[in-house]
Amino acid sequence: EAGVAQSPRYKIIEKRQSVAFWCNPISGHATLYWYQQILGQGPKLLIQFQNNGVVDDSQLPKDRFSAERLKGVDSTLKIQPAKLEDSAVYLCASSPLGPTDTQYFGPGTRLTVL
Amino acid sequence: RKEVEQDPGPFNVPEGATVAFNCTYSNSASQSFFWYRQDCRKEPKLLMSVYSSGNEDGRFTAQLNRASQYISLLIRDSKLSDSATYLCVVNGGGSYIPTFGRGTSLIVHP
Numbered sequence: 086e087a088g089v090a091q092s093p094r095y096k097i098i099e100k101r102q103s104v105a106f107w108c109n110p111i112s113g114h115a116t117l118y119w120y121q122q123i124l125g126q127g128p129k130l131l132i133q134f135q136n137n138g139v140v141d142d143s144q145l146p147k148d149r150f151s152a153e154r155l156k157g158v159d160s161t162l163k164i165q166p167a168k169l170e171d172s173a174v175y176l177c178a179s180s181p182l183g184p185t186d187t188q189y190f191g192p193g194t195r196l197t198v199l
Numbered sequence: 200r201k202e203v204e205q206d207p208g209p210f211n212v213p214e215g216a217t218v219a220f221n222c223t224y225s226n227s228a229s230q231s232f233f234w235y236r237q238d239c240r241k242e243p244k245l246l247m248s249v250y251s252s253g254n255e256d257g258r259f260t261a262q263l264n265r266a267s268q269y270i271s272l273l274i275r276d277s278k279l280s281d282s283a284t285y286l287c288v289v290n291g292g293g294s295y296i297p298t299f300g301r302g303t304s305l306i307v308h309p
Binding site: 118120125126127128129130133140141143176183184185187188189190191192193 | 203205207230231233241242243244245248286288290291295296297298299300301302
């Protein structure tokens with residue numbers, strides 16, 4: 086079974102630029118999560134989708150971050166414009182049903198904002 | 200008080216030692232609990248779920264104490280390969296939003 090795919094794996098941009106990350110969850114998984122993990126901290130949930138609907142986006146900085154999950158499968162996370170403090174690893178995860186299930190994580194995208 | 204708290208460590212132990220970590224949570228209505236393992240520069244992977252009755256998987260034992268609102272992870276006979284960060288995750292309390300702790304770093308040395 087293929088795992089969660091993410092791209093790109095690494096991205097370096099300058100502040101005020103835009104960036105987008107892509108995630109393909111495990112086939113058939115209803116729930117998709119985007120997390121931000123800053124060095125030395127645990128993953129922080131940014132947004133959670135159930136199929137193509139948003140379950141929670143309370144910690145998503147909506148003035149600069151946006152996310153969508155088209156047709157309940159792939160998802161993209163965008164940052165526009167980026168700030169220095171956005172430097173982090175962005176992890177995508179999926180679970181078969183919901184958050185009471187095991188989450189399967191992708192390898193992450195390591196973002197550096199200069 | 201943070202929703203989910205862990206001692207960041209590091210816990211530095213010799214091979215063969217027994218080590219235990221705790222993770223406290225603030226929402227008494229939380230319903231599901233997990234331990235994940237994260238190796239350096241890698242993604243988190245499920246180590247084990249934590250059930251009300253406790254559960255054991257080889258050298259690893261996880262327990263839940265609802266009265267005191269914490270979960271624990273016990274590792275017996277530590278191996279060098281156990282060196283990693285151990286993250287606890289708590290879900291529920293009405294929102295079913297998963298909340299991670301900051302992780303506890305374990306270093307097992309020869």
